[in-house]
Amino acid sequence: xxxxxxxxxxxxxxxxxxxxxxxxxxxxxxxxxxxxxxxxxxxxxxxxxxxxxxxxxxxxxxxxxxxxxxxxxxxxxxxxxxxxxxxxxxxxxxxxxxxxxxxxxxxxxxxxxxxxxxxxxxxxxxxxxxxxxxxxxxxxxxxxxxxxxxxxxxxxxxxxxxxxxxxxxxxxxxxxxxxxxxxxxxxxxxxxxxxxxxxxxxxxxxxxxxxxxxxxxxxxxxxxxxxxxxxxxxxxxxxxxxxxxxxxxxxxxxxxxxxxxxxx
Numbered sequence: 218x219x220x221x222x223x224x225x226x227x228x229x230x231x232x233x234x235x236x237x238x239x240x241x242x243x244x245x246x247x248x249x250x251x252x253x254x255x256x257x258x259x260x261x262x263x264x265x266x267x268x269x270x271x272x273x274x275x276x277x278x279x280x281x282x283x284x285x286x287x288x289x290x291x292x293x294x295x296x297x298x299x300x301x302x303x304x305x306x307x308x309x310x311x312x313x314x315x316x317x318x319x320x321x322x323x324x325x326x327x328x329x330x331x332x333x334x335x336x337x338x339x340x341x342x343x344x345x346x347x348x349x350x351x352x353x354x355x356x357x358x359x360x361x362x363x364x365x366x367x368x369x370x371x372x373x374x375x376x377x378x379x380x381x382x383x384x385x386x387x388x389x390x391x392x393x394x395x396x397x398x399x400x401x402x403x404x405x406x407x408x409x410x411x412x413x414x415x416x417x418x419x420x421x422x423x424x425x426x427x428x429x430x431x432x433x434x435x436x437x438x439x440x441x442x443x444x445x446x447x448x449x450x451x452x453x454x455x456x457x458x459x460x461x462x463x464x465x466x467x468x469x470x471x472x473x474x475x476x477x478x479x480x481x
Contacts, residue, residue, distance in 0.1 A: 235438045238276055245272050250337055253345060259373075262345050263321045270318025277311070279443045281319055282481070287449035288319075294409055294452070295322055295376065300367050301452065304401055304468065305411035306393045306476060307380030309420040310433050312413060315445060316378055320411070324348040324366070324375035326359070326400075347375025359400040367406050378411070381465075386421040393476045395469070402465040410450030410472045414479045416443060446481045 249269035256262045274281060294301065303323070305316060316323050324347035333339065343350050349366060351359045366377055379401040382394035393412075401408065415421075419440065422433045453471060455464050 235435070238438055241276055242273050245269060245276070247336065250342060253342060254337065256345070266317055266346070267321060270314050270316075273314050274311075274318045277437055277443075278441045279311070279445060281315055281445050281447060283319060283447040283449075287447065290449045291320055291409070291411075296372050298372050299407065299452075300370055301376060301407040301409050302363065302367060302401060303376050303378045303411050304408045304472070305378055305380050306413050306472065307382050308386050308394050309415065309422055309437075310430075311420065311437055312380070315413060315447070316411070319447060320378075322347055322373065322375040324377045326351060326363070326377055326379055328352070348377065360403050363400055363406070364404045367404070376409070385425055386418070386423050388425070390418075391477060393469075393473050396465055399461065399465065402461040402468070405455035405461055405464055407455070408453045408468055410448075410453065410468075410475065412448040412450060412472060412476050412479065414446050414448075414476060414481060416445070416481045419443075444481050446479055448475060448479055450475050 246269070249265060253262065253265050256265060291303075303320075305312065313325060316325075325343075326349055327343065329350040329352065340350065349362050351362060363377060363379070370376065379398075381396035381398040381401050383397045385394050385397075387394040396402075420433075420437060420443075422428065422430075424430070424433075450472065453468055456467075459467070
C-alpha cells in the first residue's frame with residue numbers, strides 16, 4: 218500500500234514539475250545562446266555547448282552512457298586529418314541535444330527556419346557550432362555543402378553529424394529507422410557511425426502514426442532516470458565499384474546489426 222502511494226506521489230510530482238522544467242530548459246537554451254554569441258575562443262565555445270547539453274539532459278532526468286573506449290575513438294578521429302562525416306541514428310526529439318552533450322565539436326546540419334530569428338539563432342551561431350544551414354528547397358544544395366565541408370576539414374574541425382532517417386521511428390521493432398535521405402552517401406564519404414539506443418521506445422517520434430510534434434516534445438518531460446546508450450562504430454569506407462545507393466544500403470545494414478547488439 219505504501220509503495221503504491223509513493224509511486225502515485227512520484228508520478229504526480231513528475232507531471233506537476235513539467236512546466237517548471239520546461240521553463241528551465243528554455244532559460245538554459247536562451248542564456249546559452251546569448252553567451253555563445255560573445256565567445257570567440259574555440260575552447261570556450263566547446264565548453265559552453267557541452268554545458269548547455271549536459272544541463273538539459275540532467276533537467277530531463279536522463280543518463281547518457283558511453284564507454285571510454287568509444288569516446289576516445291571519436292576524439293582520435295576528431296583530432297586527425299581524416300575526411301569523414303558522423304552518421305547518427307535519430308528517432309526522438311532529444312537526439313541532437315544528446316549529441317551536443319556528449320561529443321565536443323559536433324557540427325549539426327540544420328534546415329534554416331524563419332522562427333530562428335526570434336531566438337537569435339543565426340549564421341554566426343551555426344558557424345560557431347561548426348555546422349551548416351541548408352535549404353531543402355534548393356536542389357543539390359545539401360550535397361554540395363556537405364562535400365565542401367568534408368573536403369576542407371582539418372584536424373580538430375567539427376565533423377558534420379547527419380541523420381538520414383529524418384527522425385522517424387522504425388516500422389520494424391528492434392531495428393533502426395530506414396535511411397530516407399541520400400545526402401550522406403552521394404559523395405561516398407567515409408562514415409563514422411554514432412549509434413544511439415534508448416532503454417525503450419517511449420520517446421520515439423511517431424509522426425507516421427499521427428503523433429503531433431508537440432506531444433512528442435512534451436513526453437520528454439515524463440521520464441525519470443532514463444538511460445540512453447551510445448556506441449561509436451568503426452569507420453565505414455565506400456567501395457570503389459558500388460554506387461551510392463549500394464553504399465547507403467551497406468551502411469544501414471552494418472549500423473542496424475550493431476544497434477541490435479546493444480544492451481542497456
